[in-house]
Amino acid sequence: xxxxxxxxxxxxxxxVAVDGVGFExxxxxxxxxxxxxxxxxxxxxxVVLDIVRPDAGSVSWSGASAAGLPRRVFGYLPxxxxxxxxxxxxxxxxxxxxxxxxxxxxxxxxxxxxxxxxGISRHAVRRLHELSKGNQQKVQFLAAVLxxxxxxxxxxxxxxxDPVNNELLKEEILGLKERGTTILxxxxxxxxxEELCEGVALxxxxxxxxxxxxxxxxxxxxxxxxxRLGYSGDKNHLLQKFPGxxxxxxxxxxxxxxxxxxxxxxxxxxxxxxxxVRRFETVEPSxxxxxxxxxxxx
Amino acid sequence: xxxxxxxAQREYLQRVRARTFRIVTAIGFVLVLALAFTPSIMxxxxxxxxxxxxxxxxxxxxxxPTLRAALPAELPNGDPRTKIVSVGSREAxxxxxxxxxxxxxxxxxxxxxxxxxxxxxxxxxxxEAEDLREALGGIVAERRLAEEGLDPGEIAGVLGPPDLxxxxxxxxxxxxxxxxxxxxVYAFGFVLYLGLIMYGNMVAMGVIAEKSTRITELMxxxxxxxxxxxxxxxxxxxxxxxxxxxxxxxxxxxxLLGRLRGGEGxxxxxxxxxxxxxxxxxxxxGFLLYASIFAGLGSLLSRVEDAQALxxxxxxxxxxxxxxxxxxxxxPDSAVARIGSLIPFFTPMVMFARIELGDPAIWxxxxxxxxxxxxTAAAIWAAxxxxxxxxxxxxxxxxxxxxxxxxx
Numbered sequence: 001x002x003x004x005x006x007x008x009x010x011x012x013x014x015x016v017a018v019d020g021v022g023f024e025x026x027x028x029x030x031x032x033x034x035x036x037x038x039x040x041x042x043x044x045x046x047v048v049l050d051i052v053r054p055d056a057g058s059v060s061w062s063g064a065s066a067a068g069l070p071r072r073v074f075g076y077l078p079x080x081x082x083x084x085x086x087x088x089x090x091x092x093x094x095x096x097x098x099x100x101x102x103x104x105x106x107x108x109x110x111x112x113x114x115x116x117x118x119g120i121s122r123h124a125v126r127r128l129h130e131l132s133k134g135n136q137q138k139v140q141f142l143a144a145v146l147x148x149x150x151x152x153x154x155x156x157x158x159x160x161x162d163p164v165n166n167e168l169l170k171e172e173i174l175g176l177k178e179r180g181t182t183i184l185x186x187x188x189x190x191x192x193x194e195e196l197c198e199g200v201a202l203x204x205x206x207x208x209x210x211x212x213x214x215x216x217x218x219x220x221x222x223x224x225x226x227x228r229l230g231y232s233g234d235k236n237h238l239l240q241k242f243p244g245x246x247x248x249x250x251x252x253x254x255x256x257x258x259x260x261x262x263x264x265x266x267x268x269x270x271x272x273x274x275x276x277v278r279r280f281e282t283v284e285p286s287x288x289x290x291x292x293x294x295x296x297x298x
Numbered sequence: 299x300x301x302x303x304x305x306a307q308r309e310y311l312q313r314v315r316a317r318t319f320r321i322v323t324a325i326g327f328v329l330v331l332a333l334a335f336t337p338s339i340m341x342x343x344x345x346x347x348x349x350x351x352x353x354x355x356x357x358x359x360x361x362x363p364t365l366r367a368a369l370p371a372e373l374p375n376g377d378p379r380t381k382i383v384s385v386g387s388r389e390a391x392x393x394x395x396x397x398x399x400x401x402x403x404x405x406x407x408x409x410x411x412x413x414x415x416x417x418x419x420x421x422x423x424x425x426e427a428e429d430l431r432e433a434l435g436g437i438v439a440e441r442r443l444a445e446e447g448l449d450p451g452e453i454a455g456v457l458g459p460p461d462l463x464x465x466x467x468x469x470x471x472x473x474x475x476x477x478x479x480x481x482x483v484y485a486f487g488f489v490l491y492l493g494l495i496m497y498g499n500m501v502a503m504g505v506i507a508e509k510s511t512r513i514t515e516l517m518x519x520x521x522x523x524x525x526x527x528x529x530x531x532x533x534x535x536x537x538x539x540x541x542x543x544x545x546x547x548x549x550x551x552x553x554l555l556g557r558l559r560g561g562e563g564x565x566x567x568x569x570x571x572x573x574x575x576x577x578x579x580x581x582x583x584g585f586l587l588y589a590s591i592f593a594g595l596g597s598l599l600s601r602v603e604d605a606q607a608l609x610x611x612x613x614x615x616x617x618x619x620x621x622x623x624x625x626x627x628x629x630p631d632s633a634v635a636r637i638g639s640l641i642p643f644f645t646p647m648v649m650f651a652r653i654e655l656g657d658p659a660i661w662x663x664x665x666x667x668x669x670x671x672x673x674t675a676a677a678i679w680a681a682x683x684x685x686x687x688x689x690x691x692x693x694x695x696x697x698x699x700x701x702x703x704x705x706x
Contacts, residue, residue: 049519052690071520082516087312095308099301099520143516 001027001062008057017043023201023211032193033186035203041186072101075149079156090124100147133160155186190288224285227257233275301521305529327548334552341374350401350426353391356384368433470657483654491620498588505596524682584646587674594681597688604695619644630656642673
């Protein structure tokens with residue numbers, strides 16, 4: 001059971017939206033589709049959901065062509081609000097659940113449970129446009145998950161949420177993953193992606209820059225690993241000892257060093273012998289840094 | 299099919315609850331009721347205001363009885379429309395006019411010779427003056443003929459209308475039947491036109507709104523575009539039937555009320571069931587034709603403002619059809635009406651008028667309906683094709699020409 005996106009390309013007139021993007025998402029994983037605005041994430045998502053047919057390439061889920069599968073398999077939270085503003089929340093969610101194949105009874109039960117879970121039961125009889133932006137986003141999320149899809153595609157799900165609801169949604173996403181849902185998370189929010197994803201695909205200017213597990217991406221940027229040293233002693237002595245080591249940043253008695261090929265243990269030993277060490281850690285580059293490096297440097 | 303039904307259901311329920319729909323339906327309901335009672339209301343109004351009393355200065359009562367007989371027109375309640383009262387003196391008559399008792403005074407002046415003269419004095423001479431002129435003309439002519447020595451039978455023969463027997467040789471309704479049908483067809487033709495415009499636009503606006511609120515994207519991930527469109531058409535179509543049903547109910551109620559009151563004058567507005575069925579048939583085909591075109595074009599747009607330009611040609615077609623219908627109502631079997639009834643975009647309205655008021659050949663009816671059905675099928679096909687392509691088209695809408703190219 002794997003979601004396989006195999007070398008998809010799509011152009012709209014003269015514009016190439018996606019060019020040969022491919023990646024694999026194992027069942028029950030959260031996979032990040034990362035890229036700047038206009039990189040081709042949304043088109044990729046639309047191809048996965050069969051909203052757009054690709055010019056080349058294909059998408060399959062557990063070996064079967066995704067386009068031929070019942071629509072109930074997929075859940076989708078689009079980037080922009082896609083709900084009826086004048087329709088009541090409960091009625092609206094029941095409609096979307098039934099459109100995805102749920103029976104009237106299951107839809108009714110599902111809506112009740114989920115509204116309760118996200119703490120918006122009291123809004124069930126209100127019209128969507130009367131709700132706050134954050135609550136509307138919760139409703140949009142429910143419209144994507146009510147029918148318990150096998151593959152859930154979330155396009156910027158955290159936009160417009162306050163920190164509390166942000167956390168709530170994160171918990172729900174992790175809960176779905178635990179129950180076996182395969183999740184494709186398209187976002188440019190690197191912090192969220194770092195918290196949630198095991199694997200990522202980096203899309204830049206319509207092309208794939210990287211696809212694979214997050215740790216593999218980190219390894220690619222090992223040279224950006226730094227050492228954080230809380231140190232009272234002679235900094236210059238330390239730097240003279242290791243000519244390759246450079247100071248990346250400095251704040252009072254905290255140093256961030258780029259090791260420049262020197263083993264961290266060597267530096268630690270020298271630091272301990274020449275002064276007092278309060279803190280010593282290796283810091284891997286954040287996904288944000290990696291992203292900027294991949295995208296900005298390309 | 300399940301999805302089509304779900305979408306139609308949602309569409310219908312949302313719209314049937316909308317305030318505008320309720321208001322328009324209620325206004326139509328009241329209007330139909332009012333229309334049915336219009337004749338009797340007009341009658342009572344006429345009874346109160348339509349009659350006038352004329353004083354004739356006629357101490358010898360020479361002319362009053364003849365004049366009375368020459369003014370046979372009656373008010374709805376049976377009173378004479380122009381009441382003649384003979385008065386002894388001019389002064390008394392003038393006083394009556396001042397007091398508002400009489401509308402005017404008729405004073406015979408020179409009554410000798412072959413051209414007697416009269417004076418009619420009134421603060422505001424109205425219709426009654428014309429009636430008087432006509433009545434007096436008849437009386438004077440009669441008197442002259444009598445003086446020439448003709449007997450009453452001969453006089454009647456000279457003054458009476460010639461005997462013209464009108465024989466209808468076609469199936470088209472004639473005379474009173476034509477007049478009563480004319481009113482019905484006019485009302486139905488108007489509702490047909492308004493309904494097609496209103497519900498066609500409703501579909502277009504709904505499609506554009508779903509695109510601008512990006513619902514289309516979420517829907518397309520779950521439901522085929524063709525199903526979305528079919529559901530929408532079905533939902534709005536059912537909505538229109540609901541509205542017509544409620545209005546028909548108003549018609550039925552007024553009919554029953556009329557019967558209960560021993561209804562005179564209601565016959566004029568009684569709608570034969572066949573007419574209603576024919577109306578529904580042509581409305582259904584016309585709605586599918588125009589609404590699917592509007593839906594297909596609407597799906598290419600993401601802003602309501604762009605709709606006008608793209609749909610204008612088809613709105614113009616509808617208007618042309620309506621104008622042709624009015625022409626066809628006057629001359630149901632004229633060349634213009636015949637050609638119009640065979641052009642699919644006009645068929646629903648023009649053919650309806652022709653069948654009701656004229657005598658179209660059976661082949662014309664079959665050809666018209668066949669062409670209309672084929673065009674409607676083509677329109678639905680084209681619309682679902684546009685719908686598929688239009689789902690993700692955002693920004694400024696295309697021109698009609700570009701839209702046509704998308705069909706390839």
